[in-house]
Structure formats: structure tokens, C-alpha cells
Amino acid sequence: MVSEQARQDLLQLTLTDMGAEGSAVGHQDSRTWFVDFGIPGEEVLVQPEQKKRRYSTGSVREVLTASPNRVDPPCPYFGTCGGCQWQHIAYEHQLELKRKLVIDQLAKRGGFESPPVTATLPSPQPYGYRNHARFSIDEEGRLGYVSRPGSGRRFMQIERCLILHPWINEALRTFQGKAAGHHQVQVRYGVHTGEYLVFPDLNAVEPSIPSGQRFYHEELLGHRFRISDSSFFQTNTLQAERMAQLVIERCQLRGEEVVVDAYAGVGTFAVLLAPRARRVIAIEESAAAVADAMVNIEGVPNIEYVRGKTEEVLGEMAEQPEVLILDPPRVGCHPKALQAVVSLAPARVVYVSCDPGSLARDLRKLCDGGYQLVEVTPVDMFPQTHHIECVATLVHS
Numbered sequence: 001m002v003s004e005q006a007r008q009d010l011l012q013l014t015l016t017d018m019g020a021e022g023s024a025v026g027h028q029d030s031r032t033w034f035v036d037f038g039i040p041g042e043e044v045l046v047q048p049e050q051k052k053r054r055y056s057t058g059s060v061r062e063v064l065t066a067s068p069n070r071v072d073p074p075c076p077y078f079g080t081c082g083g084c085q086w087q088h089i090a091y092e093h094q095l096e097l098k099r100k101l102v103i104d105q106l107a108k109r110g111g112f113e114s115p116p117v118t119a120t121l122p123s124p125q126p127y128g129y130r131n132h133a134r135f136s137i138d139e140e141g142r143l144g145y146v147s148r149p150g151s152g153r154r155f156m157q158i159e160r161c162l163i164l165h166p167w168i169n170e171a172l173r174t175f176q177g178k179a180a181g182h183h184q185v186q187v188r189y190g191v192h193t194g195e196y197l198v199f200p201d202l203n204a205v206e207p208s209i210p211s212g213q214r215f216y217h218e219e220l221l222g223h224r225f226r227i228s229d230s231s232f233f234q235t236n237t238l239q240a241e242r243m244a245q246l247v248i249e250r251c252q253l254r255g256e257e258v259v260v261d262a263y264a265g266v267g268t269f270a271v272l273l274a275p276r277a278r279r280v281i282a283i284e285e286s287a288a289a290v291a292d293a294m295v296n297i298e299g300v301p302n303i304e305y306v307r308g309k310t311e312e313v314l315g316e317m318a319e320q321p322e323v324l325i326l327d328p329p330r331v332g333c334h335p336k337a338l339q340a341v342v343s344l345a346p347a348r349v350v351y352v353s354c355d356p357g358s359l360a361r362d363l364r365k366l367c368d369g370g371y372q373l374v375e376v377t378p379v380d381m382f383p384q385t386h387h388i389e390c391v392a393t394l395v396h397s
């Protein structure tokens with residue numbers, strides 16, 4: 001309970017919606033409030049945090065009328081840590097909120113009325129799923145995270161993080177207090193292989209877990225992938241397998257098609273699709289990821305890897321692919337990449353996205369260029385956070 005004195009600084013709000021960045025939304029007079037740790041439908045007392053020109057931010061200090069979807073967050077750092085935003089929301093409801101956020105973005109940023117969004121694909125593990133951690137280090141060599149903006153973005157030492165794989169928590173315990181002189185420590189773990197990568201090299205201060213590996217291996221759907229410290233790999237291995245299965249289904253390959261895998265990373269989709277297609281052309285700009293891919297595609301004769309920017313490589317492509325996969329970073333696709341897709345006009349496009357806003361913007365351009373949006377599936381790659389992965393399927397009309 002909040003004291004009478006402190007209560008005077010608080011604002012009573014009815015929360016009506018969930019915002020795209022994971023804060024609940026409320027209104028007072030003509031001002032919009034983004035409120036951390038709230039749930040739509042709740043009546044709450046809010047601690048104001050920041051006043052911007054067009055909106056204000058705050059966090060819930062007391063819940064006056066609780067949502068039936070409110071649960072006790074299990075992590076002691078929840079509320080201060082900048083990592084998770086939604087541990088106070090029952091997992092089933094997180095999935096519903098994610099679906100609604102995708103629909104909202106498709107409507108607002110893409111102009112899609114009643115977009116075909118399926119139920120969110122749940123993660124096999126709502127906790128303990130992350131195979132990758134990037135810890136901040138303070139002057140004493142302690143490992144931790146940075147607190148949320150409303151808590152001052154300060155370093156906070158962490159003993160255990162509930163969304164990390166248990167092996168990474170063991171590494172955190174082992175390296176705790178021993179990383180002085182470094183800004184960050186990256187720990188990545190192969191859930192199916194038991195291999196790991198710790199960067200930078202901390203062997204001199206802690207030899208019990210060897211560190212400084214240049215790469216490690218992980219498996220997806222039985223295929224083995226080499227991954228270097230700077231290469232992208234999905235952070236939730238079991239859910240990445242479900243998503244890869246979904247992408248395979250959505251491609252509807254019969255074995256005769258030319259497939260383009262744009263933003264191909266270390267070659268995950270290319271390798272998984274190659275046995276189902278005539279040929280796969282993969283496009284990736286990162287030298288490290290392409291070097292990994294060269295190892296990962298060994299023995300798979302029908303994959304051609306092109307190092308370059310998707311917007312440039314697609315623009316110069318002479319051959320028309322039947323199926324094209326887009327899996328860009330959060331910013332989405334370069335406008336020239338989308339123009340090139342429209343000119344190449346593959347019969348089917350499968351767009352994998354980690355940002356519903358840029359996805360909505362890009363889907364609109366593809367639909368204005370002759371595509372029809374068939375289905376969007378939100379995939380919960382990041383439980384307890386507001387982040388959303390999606391797989392969208394388009395066909396040429």
C-alpha cells in the first residue's frame with residue numbers, strides 16, 4: 001500500500017489498451033499516458049516518470065482493480081530491470097495481447113482492415129528459453145543488466161535471470177565479479193549441442209569455463225549450424241525450430257522451385273529448404289555470417305550464397321524465383337528491396353519479421369505492388385517481453 005503522503009503525487013488511471021512498446025495506455029483529459037506494469041482493463045495508481053511533448057510515461061504503484069490476467073512476477077528484479085516488461089501478465093494473455101498488437105500495427109501502419117492474423121504460436125518454454133545473453137560490466141567487474149528508463153538506466157548486478165537457459169545462469173555465477181576492464185560479456189549456448197561461446201577471452205581470470213571461442217554450433221531440426229560471435233542466430237532455439245517448420249510449410253515447395261532466401265544469416269532457412277527445392281539463392285551482407293554459412297552449406301549442392309545487400313542483389317537478379325523469403329533486421333526492408341520483389345514478382349513471399357511496425361509498412365508496399373496478404377502468424381520468440389516475431393505469407397494476385 002502507498003502512504004497517504006506519497007499517494008498525493010500519484011495519478012489514478014483506467015488502462016484501456018496495450019501500446020506497441022509494451023506499456024499499457026491510459027488517458028487523462030487530452031493527455032495519453034504510457035504506463036509500465038499495467039494491464040488493459042485495470043484501474044491503477046500511477047507514479048509519473050517522464051513528461052514528453054505529446055505524451056507522459058509512468059509506472060503502476062498500486063493496482064486498485066486488478067485484471068483477472070494479473071499474476072505475481074517470479075523475478076526479484078522485475079520492475080527495475082530493463083529486460084522483461086510482462087512478467088505480471090499470465091502467459092496465455094501475453095499471447096492474446098501480442099496478436100492484438102500485430103492487428104493494431106497492420107491497421108495503423110499498413111492500412112489493412114481485418115488483417116488475417118492467426119493465434120500467436122506459444123513458446124515451448126515461457127522461461128529459461130534464451131540461448132544468448134549480453135551482460136553489462138561495471139568497474140568492479142560485476143555482471144548485470146541496465147535498468148529500465150524509468151529506473152534511471154543504471155547498472156544493476158544480476159545473480160540469476162529467469163528467461164536465460166540454466167547453463168547461461170551457471171556461467172553468470174562463475175564469471176560474476178571477474179570481468180573488470182571489459183564493457184560487456186556475451187554468452188551463447190547451443191541447447192542441442194552443449195557447445196558454447198563466451199566473449200571476450202576471460203581464461204586468465206576464470207579458467208573453469210573456457211572462453212574466447214570464435215564460434216560454437218547449434219542444431220535446428222536436426223541440422224547443425226556454425227555460429228560466430230558476431231553472427232545472428234535466433235535466441236530461443238526450441239521456438240526457432242517451430243518457426244522454421246512454419247516457414248517450410250508456408251513456402252509450399254514441391255521440389256522444382258527456385259527459392260531466394262534474403263537476409264539469410266548463417267543459412268538456417270536455406271539449409272532447411274534446400275532438400276525441398278530445385279535451387280536456393282541465399283543473400284547476406286555480413287562477412288562473418290557468410291563465412292559460417294560456407295561451412296553450414298557444405299555438402300548441400302543446390303545452395304548458392306551471395307554476399308551483398310539484398311536491395312542491390314535482388315535489383316540485379318535476372319532469374320525469377322518462385323518463392324522468396326525476407327527476414328530483415330528490425331528496421332525492415334530497404335525500399336529498393338521491396339521494389340525489386342515487386343519487379344521480380346515471385347508467386348509466393350514469406351516475410352519473417354521481429355518488428356510488427358516495419359512489417360506492416362513493408363506489407364503495404366508489397367500489397368500495393370500486386371501481392372495479397374494471406375496470413376500473418378505472431379510467433380512468441382520472446383516470452384515475458386513485449387517483443388513479437390511474425391511470419392507473414394503473401395501470394396501474387
Ligand SMILES: C[S@@+](CC[C@H](N)C(=O)[O-])C[C@H]1O[C@@H](n2cnc3c(N)ncnc32)[C@H](O)[C@@H]1O
Nearest residue numbers: 232263264265268284285286309310327328329
Ligand atoms: C533477422 S537476421 C535473419 C537471419 C537468418 N534468416 C536466420 O533466421 O537466422 C537478419 C540478417 O540480415 C542481415 N542483413 C542486414 N541488413 C542486410 C541487407 N541490407 N542485405 C542483406 N543482409 C542484411 C544481417 O546480417 C542478419 O544476418
